[in-house]
Amino acid sequence: MLVLLALVLCLTPVDSLTAFPPKFQVGKLNEDVVVQCDTLEPHINWTLNGEEEPMAELVAEGWNLTILGLDLPATGNYSCWAGPILLDTTYVVVSGAREEEIDISCQAESYYGSFHCSWPGFPSDVFRARLTHSDGSVGPWVPAAGGNGQFNVSLADPSFCPFGEELRPLRIHLEGLSDTSYLSLSRHFFLRDIVRPDPPQELTLWQRGEQLHLAWAPPASWQLPKSYFTLLYHLQYELLNGTQVQQFVEGVEETEVQVDAQRVRISCRDPYTAPAWSPWSPWQDLSAPQ
Numbered sequence: 001m002l003v004l005l006a007l008v009l010c011l012t013p014v015d016s017l018t019a020f021p022p023k024f025q026v027g028k029l030n031e032d033v034v035v036q037c038d039t040l041e042p043h044i045n046w047t048l049n050g051e052e053e054p055m056a057e058l059v060a061e062g063w064n065l066t067i068l069g070l071d072l073p074a075t076g077n078y079s080c081w082a083g084p085i086l087l088d089t090t091y092v093v094v095s096g097a098r099e100e101e102i103d104i105s106c107q108a109e110s111y112y113g114s115f116h117c118s119w120p121g122f123p124s125d126v127f128r129a130r131l132t133h134s135d136g137s138v139g140p141w142v143p144a145a146g147g148n149g150q151f152n153v154s155l156a157d158p159s160f161c162p163f164g165e166e167l168r169p170l171r172i173h174l175e176g177l178s179d180t181s182y183l184s185l186s187r188h189f190f191l192r193d194i195v196r197p198d199p200p201q202e203l204t205l206w207q208r209g210e211q212l213h214l215a216w217a218p219p220a221s222w223q224l225p226k227s228y229f230t231l232l233y234h235l236q237y238e239l240l241n242g243t244q245v246q247q248f249v250e251g252v253e254e255t256e257v258q259v260d261a262q263r264v265r266i267s268c269r270d271p272y273t274a275p276a277w278s279p280w281s282p283w284q285d286l287s288a289p290q
């Protein structure tokens, strides 16, 4: 059974999709699908994946082409022509059942209303996504970038207000097409739950008498003003004997400690809402030139 299916799939001359087709139609397996040619030309011809010979289960009538009992070999690129002139193209796929398996992960660097999401997929898939904004309006479709089995997209809600309480969740709608099937899924979440800052920057340290003095700056991507969008910082010191010492400070950008640390690194997070710590900054050696 599997071998047969594989054979059928291999024999089907389906062009791999490289971008989301402007016009597509989703049908159910073994049900009829009507494809319409958007034209006023009186005489048209159809091709399926570039093949001119009509298959037995295709019935052309006027500007309609009915696919009787959609199956996998009948999926693909239906183009209608007036002689050599291409009039219209519809990509026909079978509705898929992979929705539940797709694990979308979304992250925002701050509270500007922009974020990015990533999810796994097959290399031959194409995806697009759009966002329902916090004011209820729906954003444009954005094609997803992909390769190596991982897809991603960056979305932004221009009506997002970083200063107000976020009352309604953002809603992301994802559509995907493979050579033969379609999937559609949506997720909703609050931006505050997906914030993960970039690492703090410009970490410097120097010895002042017995004390170690450190200074740093918030991530460049972090929302201003700092007085409103405070950060909790996690400092990690590595001592001469390899022991690590932790320190937490909030809302400041320098500190002094009394340890004989060899090197230090820093990470940060929003102290109030998002529980995710930023990635660590690189280790900063005490001896390194400033």
Ligand SMILES: *[C@@H]1O[C@H](CO)[C@@H](O)[C@H](O)[C@H]1NC(C)=O
Pocket (backbone or CB within 6 Å): 015, 017, 021, 050, 077, 078, 079, 086, 089, 091
């Ligand atoms: C479908 O075929 C037509 C004609 O060959 C081509 O112009 C078009 O790009 C194809 N569309 C897709 C989505 O492959």
Ligand SMILES: *[C@@H]1O[C@H](CO)[C@@H](O)[C@H](O)[C@H]1NC(C)=O
Pocket (backbone or CB within 6 Å): 034, 036, 061, 062, 063, 064
């Ligand atoms: C073509 O299809 C449309 C939509 O399915 C239908 O309304 C129309 O009557 C059809 N036309 C013909 C000539 O079959």
Ligand SMILES: *[C@@H]1O[C@H](CO)[C@@H](O)[C@H](O)[C@H]1NC(C)=O
Pocket (backbone or CB within 6 Å): 044, 045, 052, 081, 083, 084
């Ligand atoms: C379109 O179909 C007509 C007959 O209906 C045929 O004469 C013509 O050669 C066809 N054209 C193409 C490009 O297949």
Ligand SMILES: *[C@@H]1O[C@H](CO)[C@@H](O)[C@H](O)[C@H]1NC(C)=O
Pocket (backbone or CB within 6 Å): 116, 118, 145, 146, 147, 148, 150, 151, 152
């Ligand atoms: C998104 O995917 C593209 C293509 O695979 C990759 O080059 C890029 O680094 C990815 N971006 C993110 C933020 O993951």
Ligand SMILES: *[C@@H]1O[C@H](CO)[C@@H](O)[C@H](O)[C@H]1NC(C)=O
Pocket (backbone or CB within 6 Å): 239, 241, 242, 243, 260
């Ligand atoms: C490492 O040194 C610190 C103080 O310099 C000391 O408190 C700690 O016990 C030492 N740890 C080990 C494993 O020797």
